[in-house]
Amino acid sequence: MKFKGKNISLGKNVKLGKNVRIGDNTVIYDNVDIADNTTVCNNCIIGEPTKDYYTNKNYKNPKTKIGVNSLIRSHTIIYASVKTGTNFSTGHRVTIREKSKFGDYCMIGTMSDIQGYVKFGDYCRLHSSVHICQYSEIGNFVFIYPFVVFTNDPHPPSTVWKGPKIGNFTQIAVSSIINSEVKIGSNCLVAANSFIKSDMPDFSVFGGSPAEKISDIRKIKSKQVSGMHYPWMKNFSKGMPWGKIGFEKWQQKKG
Amino acid sequence: MKFKGKNISLGKNVKLGKNVRIGDNTVIYDNVDIADNTTVCNNCIIGEPTKDYYTNKNYKNPKTKIGVNSLIRSHTIIYASVKTGTNFSTGHRVTIREKSKFGDYCMIGTMSDIQGYVKFGDYCRLHSSVHICQYSEIGNFVFIYPFVVFTNDPHPPSTVWKGPKIGNFTQIAVSSIINSEVKIGSNCLVAANSFIKSDMPDFSVFGGSPAEKISDIRKIKSKQVSGMHYPWMKNFSKGMPWGKIGFEKWQQKKG
Amino acid sequence: MKFKGKNISLGKNVKLGKNVRIGDNTVIYDNVDIADNTTVCNNCIIGEPTKDYYTNKNYKNPKTKIGVNSLIRSHTIIYASVKTGTNFSTGHRVTIREKSKFGDYCMIGTMSDIQGYVKFGDYCRLHSSVHICQYSEIGNFVFIYPFVVFTNDPHPPSTVWKGPKIGNFTQIAVSSIINSEVKIGSNCLVAANSFIKSDMPDFSVFGGSPAEKISDIRKIKSKQVSGMHYPWMKNFSKGMPWGKIGFEKWQQKKG
Known part of the structure; x- marks a missing residue:
């Protein structure tokens, strides 16, 4: 039907x-x-040249690499020099600028806007309309929800850009702002509508504007099972590498 | 000129x-x-296949229906299985995912992102960049403004998704968040920048983060006419079915 | 390679x-x-007809003008009747509706949404995903960051639309809301995540929701040089007309 x-x-x-x-x-x-078994849907642009192209007659497009088993949905723009891991997927109208690097199994949602010069680990998931600024570093299994914005300029405009750094398994809920230079630990939860201006220790939940610690993540009761919901890996396996064997056994196997 | x-x-x-x-x-x-008299502008995709298409060789595209007198602006993507009523219109770059159902005379603004499995009544208007999560239910004459996000996951990530439910004539102002499971009554106003975490009774105005009741909507003075502005139907008729005869007479006629 | x-x-x-x-x-x-030396990239629509086109058989597309040395990136939509100055540039998927007027050297970022009937001065920069409502007036050297929204309706829905007005050199940080009718002076800073409901005097910094004055902008220390960061023009010259000679000398030269 397609293609x-x-x-x-x-x-x-x-x-x-x-x-x-x-x-x-x-x-x-x-x-x-x-790479093999990858699908690029309609109306995409892959290997979009950087600005130099328009002004430099000797411009040579840097190498772009899309990993195996990927699915790039329609109207997505991926700049030259981007490298994705395996099983990469995008929603529609995603923009990924130059020098972005992704681990394996990352999913980038519709209209998300990756500004370039960023690094993602494995199994990251960005929902729709997430804005990731330059020089951000994002660990493994980090999920980010709509209208979250990462910032890198402490007093705009300036040239001292430093992106946020996010630890493994952390969840960042809708419409939150992560300030420049902030370090968020692993297994954290940024509550919806938070403005994160200070570092967050592992397992902390921050909320508010400016955000403060409001809980330990391990104290949040589940609405799904009896007991606690976090660390979420024990209660959520959709698309995760531990699948049915569960997170603990998977970790043990990995050593 | 076109087409x-x-x-x-x-x-x-x-x-x-x-x-x-x-x-x-x-x-x-x-x-x-x-259906008749409908215009689909440039660069659109109508009947976009769901993910199954890429993996299931026997995939059959479900039926998609666009009602009469509709106007689908450029770069809009409408998934297979969507059903719209009559006089449907979209701005540019709208994304409407599977199993979304719209009543008549709905307008969905530029870059709005309907995640699928949602139900809209008649005469709903989404301005630009509204994000509607799965399992939302939206009544008639509901207007929603830019950067509003509906959420359905009480503790992300999980699988207990429950969307918000919005009553007739309610207005949701810019950059607000509507939490999972929240029920908003009819004739409500969500003030700009609100985070709605609790149910809202009919005719209430909520504001803040978390939002609280700040007024009865019938106490808000009009800047347009002498007297009160809400219920807005008495002061606003552009594109509304009551037109020049006014809301009250229209209601009486309808019985 | 292109084109x-x-x-x-x-x-x-x-x-x-x-x-x-x-x-x-x-x-x-x-x-x-x-005009000369301008590049319009792939998948753009320039001179998009307004709604009249679809209903009026005698519709005549009004004149659209793109200035010299401009760069319109892919998937941008510019409506008929828009006029840009020289050296205009857009990111990807920008939407600029009718009766928008831009001075010289304006940059409009990816997915920004200009609703029409607005006026920009020279050297304005909108980052990604900025929403500018109808009837906004924006001075010279105004920079606006992602997910900022300008509003023009004091009690939605109504027909008494009045846009905000922004003075020269002002910076509006991420995810802020500028209310209808608000006047922001020159050399102001709107802190990230602010909801501006009242006028801001020159050189003021406002923050919070609703926002209040939190500082004089001239009291913010630089993280880049010793001394103060604002007025930013003394510490930032990238793409600015003063370049290496500095803002003060440039101003003196201009008289």
């Missing part, structure tokens, strides 16, 4: 792996490498 | 009513039914 | 200056004038 091969543009030195499918009206620029 | 019929893709079993116009570069997938 | 000239649509009376480049799949409607 009639209409109006596709491929640049020079584009490498398409086995079973790669490219949607109609998609443009792939020079030096893009798309 | 040169360039680079349009039509799937199988697409039904186009009388006077339907399709813009350039638009893709319409299988089993889409577009 | 293969594939699938471009040009309306009637489109004037393209010297060295104008148009990306693939871009549509330019009637009566658009694009």
